[in-house]
Amino acid sequence: MPPLRSLEIEFPILDARFRRFCASHGIFSVEDFLVHDFSKLVSLAEAEAGPKELKEGISQILSIIDGQHQPWLNGxxxxxxxxxxxxxxxxxxxxxxxxxxxxxxxxxxxxxxxxxxxxxxxxxxxxxxxxxxxxxxxxxxxxxxxxxxxxxxxxxxxxxxxxxxxxxxxxxxxxxxxxxxxxxxxxxxxxxxxxxxxxxxxxxxxxxxxxxxxxxxxxxxxxxxxxxxxxxxxxxxxxxxxxxxxxxxxxxxxxxxxxxxxxxxxxxxxxxxxxxxxxxxxxxxxxxxxxxxxxxxxxxxxxxxxxxxxxxxxxxxxxxx
Known part of the structure; x- marks a missing residue:
């Protein structure tokens, strides 16, 4: 999964402000989201100025993660x-x-x-x-x-x-x-x-x-x-x-x-x-x-x-x- 800065062209909501918010919480790539509590991130976003855009960015990341799941393999x-x-x-x-x-x-x-x-x-x-x-x-x-x-x-x-x-x-x-x-x-x-x-x-x-x-x-x-x-x-x-x-x-x-x-x-x-x-x-x-x-x-x-x-x-x- 890619670093956040490489996604802005395809997903403009993941702009520099959104990446600064993520970086302040130790998040630099899509993978980093996997080890974070999403509900806590949403709460932190609500405490920021312009929370709507930040929460939309978090939702976009969740969509990217859902779209990149590896297929299940049998034994x-x-x-x-x-x-x-x-x-x-x-x-x-x-x-x-x-x-x-x-x-x-x-x-x-x-x-x-x-x-x-x-x-x-x-x-x-x-x-x-x-x-x-x-x-x-x-x-x-x-x-x-x-x-x-x-x-x-x-x-x-x-x-x-x-x-x-x-x-x-x-x-x-x-x-x-x-x-x-x-x-x-x-x-x-x-x-x-x-x-x-x-x-x-x-x-x-x-x-x-x-x-x-x-x-x-x-x-x-x-x-x-x-x-x-x-x-x-x-x-x-x-x-x-x-x-x-x-x-x-x-x-x-x-x-x-x-x-x-x-x-x-x-x-x-x-x-x-x-x-x-x-x-x-x-x-x-x-x-x-x-x-x-x-x-x-x-x-x-x-x-x-x-x-x-x-x-x-x-x-x-x-x-x-």
Whole structure:
């Protein structure tokens, strides 16, 4: 579903004044309306100057939502969609692929949580390199200057093995061309970028298929807007999660996000973003490694068919390589 500002030409009632009213309540797209109480929005509109136009705008949004419902699918159709469209994509790490039954699943949102320096970014860069090497497109949203073209080139060199210099340079160029990186520094820009990506996916040809969306790290965007008595931050978080899962399902993307850890009861570490976010990912993995070691340990915290607690070891390449 599109951002509000893209609808004004077709629906003039959704003008700049209506969008300012919506923005003041954390609403920037049609999807954002889905997590709001419509009756409360109408009450808030009645307290504004010119409430009639605002209420007509809300009614127009409801009509748009009603017109965009996806058709119901029966069990056979869902199974066919899974078998035909929701493939596994190898991460490039044999241990992780075996743990996940084949790798990252298209149509699913996978989250990697782990403490600082556990190797989350390195895993993301490795996945991006490996998928792009398979002639599939990768979108990498960098939220904290974690993307390093040099590190990607080092990973590709490790994947390539002993190739002639000229051949290896062409391979590096091809793989790097398959990775689109964009810096995103706040939740509002993230939502806008995701809506742009959705539009792009609708018109992009199969030959230029984007298969993986990586956000490293999503918690650095969401954590700053959480807390306090205002519920806007939580609504923004849920909106982002809803949109990511929608993109994954409708466009057969494998979505991979990272999340940092915070202190819990008794000083133990727990994933950031709280219980509301916990229900969003289809798959939640915990990454850890011993200090000074390049052996990573991935364990399953949540999965659709793999038992919680299952683990795998793999080698995390030296980031300075």
């Amino acid at each position: 056979v159709q869902l199974l066919e969609d899974t078998l035909q469209n929701k493939h596994f994509l190898s991460t490039g790490y044999e241990g992780i692929d075996m743990l996940l039954g084949g790798g990252l699943r298209e149509g699913q949102l996978t989250e990697i949580v782990g403490p600082s320096s556990s190797g989350k970014t390195q895993v993301c860069l490795h996945v991006a390199s490996h998928v792009a090497d398979s002639h599939l497109g990768v979108v990498f949203l960098d939220t904290s200057n974690s993307f390093s073209a040099h590190r990607v080139a080092c990973i590709i060199n490790q994947l390539s093995g002993p190739l002639a210099k000229e051949v290896n340079e062409r391979r590096v160029q091809r793989i790097m061309t398959g990775i689109t990186c964009q810096s995103v520094y706040d939740i509002f820009v993230l939502l806008d970028v995701l809506h742009q990506l959705e539009f792009s996916l609708k018109v992009k040809s199969e030959s230029a298929k984007t298969s993986v969306l990586i956000i490293d790290s999503i918690s650095s965007l969401i954590a700053p807007v959480l807390g306090g008595k205002d519920s806007q931050g939580r609504l923004l978080m849920i909106s982002a999660g809803f949109l990511l899962k929608k993109l994954a399902d409708e466009y057969n993307l494998a979505v991979l996000v990272t999340n940092h850890m915070v202190s819990g009861e008794g000083g133990s570490l727990k994933p950031a973003l709280g219980e509301s976010w916990k229900s969003v990912p289809h798959v939640r993995l915990l990454l850890s490694r011993n200090q000074g070691s390049n052996i990573g340990n991935m364990s399953v915290l949540k999965h659709t068919f793999v038992a919680c607690g299952d683990t795998a070891e793999f080698v995390i390449a030296d980031e300075a390589a």
